Amino acid sequence: MARSYADAVAALNTLQSNHQIVEALRKNPRLNENAIPEMVDFWTTVGYNTADLDRLNVIHIAGTKGKGSTAAFVSSIFNRYRSSLPATSDYKIGLYTSPHLRFVRERIQINGSPLSEEKFAKYFFETWDKFGSATKPVYFRFLTLMAFHTFISEKVGIAIVECGMGGTYDSTNIIPSPVVTAITSLGIDHVGMLGSTISEIARHKAGIMKQSAKCYTPLSNQEKPGAEAVLEEVAQSVGTELTWVTTMPDLAENRTKLGLQGDFQKENASVAMTIVKEWFAKKEPETPYDAKFRTIVSDGIASARWPGRCDTRHEGNITWCIDGGHTLESIQLAGKWFASEIKHITTLPSVTAVKIYLVFNQQTRERNASGLARALYDTLTPLLPQAISTALFTPNTTFSPTSIIKRTAPDLISVGTNPDEVDKLVVQNELAATWKQLDADARVEVKTSIEDTAGVVRDDVVEEGVQKVVLVTGSLHLVGGVLEILEG
Structure with missing residues (x-):
């Protein structure tokens, strides 16, 4: 019997989780040194050698924030170019990105669309069966192997590959000779694995720098203490050219429209345009x-879509402002974007007032969830016309146990969290206590699911003309669950 997508x-989901790997590496960082040799061995087991990856003409992108958006811009430009070719052209563009929001097949895309359920199942089990009874690679490594196998099988001519975490030891870094590489904006993240300073993270x-490929990085990284010296040093040691990218004039002066909201996307779009040209x-x-x-190129920038990043959704008298920011800088940028959305909403003739809500989660304790919540509060307080009325904290569990849907989508099971802490709502209670300290007048609640959290906002009765405006941020997994509730 054929095996299905389900x-x-x-x-x-039976594979060893990202949480388990992160914990093991935190205890013994030297395990990282085996990461690439192990991936090469796995790739051989699937039936290839690393030289086969060069057939994909890879664009390899690392960074702390903006790498997913940059990859989306690059993919959109290439797909716009593809649409300009004759209908008989077999020009295929692959995109490998992470994490997914609603469906795991979002991570592997061809020509701008996620793999179909049928193709995902096909290439998944072709990869799975190569390992037989042997121990399978962990979750992210397996998906990386599957993505590369898919692209080669589908005869993809351009593969845009986003690093998962870091670069040197990232499972995507078995690509021997990419065509071009990029390192987007740097910041403090995954300190247990990458270090606690910008220079260590850089x-x-x-x-990912290789002699075969020029590397592009935004000029803003020169402002990060220690980043410039490290990036220049590594570029020189591998024998490649590092280029610092400034914001393109057409973007800076708003002559080219951005498909992704937020002024900070101008930097990502500029890097994307430079990558494509190279x-x-x-x-x-x-x-x-x-x-x-x-x-x-301009049309590709304008038509780029990347759900969950500065993403506005409308539901009756509720405006959901959704952003997966989960680092200090991305949380601050999300706050500034949200404030600009509030400013716009208050100018609408149909809106007499707004009521502001926050839906927040940060499940990874190494990121200092309470510190991120404080940073968000400090960013929003001087920018909003009024205080947040209701702050809601939830784990990344999508559906309530009593939900009429009565299911948990297997795609939405998080493999990057400590199950015991999730069950006990440890982080959520810490966040609630922090927010109460910051704003004693706010209504603060901890909920056990995203569905119940959305219900609080939906059920809140307001006067006619009052728009309920919700900021959802802190975690891409939270964003995925909210989108599932809104669209599913």
Whole structure:
């Protein structure tokens, strides 16, 4: 009997979790040193050698924040270019990204669309069966192997590959000769694995640099203490050229529209445009970078979509402002974006007043959840016209045990958290206590599911003309659950 997509997701969720790996590495960082040799061995087991990856003409992207958005811009530009080619063209673009929001197949895309359930199951079990009764790779490594196998099988000609965590020891870093690499904005994250300083983190991210490929990074990274020296040092040691990217004039002056909201996306879009130009210069130099091509690039930037990043959804008298920010800088950027959305909403003629809500979670304790909540409060307080009325804290559990849906989507099972802490709502109670200290007048509640949290907002009665505006942030897994509640 054929094995289904549901069978594939169920099997995937049995693999050793990211949480277990992070804990093991925190106790013994030297385990990292085996990461790439182990991935090469796994790749051989699947039936390939690393040289096969060069057939994919890879664009490899690392960074603390913005790497997913940059990958989305690059993918959108290439797909816009693909649509300009004759219908008979077999030009295929692959995108591998993480984490997923609603469906795990979102991580592996071809020509701008997630794999179908049928193709996901096909390539999943082709990879799975290669290991037989042997121990399978852990969750993220397995998906990386599967993505590469999928792209080669589908004869993808361009693969945009986003690092999962770090760079040097990231499972994607078995690509021997990418066409171009990029390191997006740097910040403090995953300190247990990458270090507690920008220079330490920069060294990990710079591990994707290869002699075969120029590397591009935003000029803003020069302002991060120690980052510039480390990136330049690594570039010189591997024999590649490092280019600092400034914001493109058309973006800075708003002549090119951004498909992703937030002024900070101008930096990511500029890096994406530079990446694309370099890729064509190396792989298709006969394609002129003329006015027609620049229009394709601009259209690709304008048509880019990346759910869960500065994403606004409307539901009756509720505006959901959703952003997966989960580091200090990305939380602050999310706060500034939310304040700009509030400012816009208050100018609408149909709106007499707003009532502001926060839905927040940060399940990874190493990120100092309470510190991120304080940073968000400090960012929002001087920018909002009034205080947040209700702050709601929830784990990443999507559905209530008593839900009429009566299911937990297997795609939404988080493999990056401590199950015991989730069950006891440890982080959520800490966050609630922190917010009460910050704002004693706010209504603060801890809920046990995202569905129940959304119910609080939906059931809150307000006068006619009052718009309920909700900021959802702190975790991409939280964002995925909210989108499932809104769209599922």
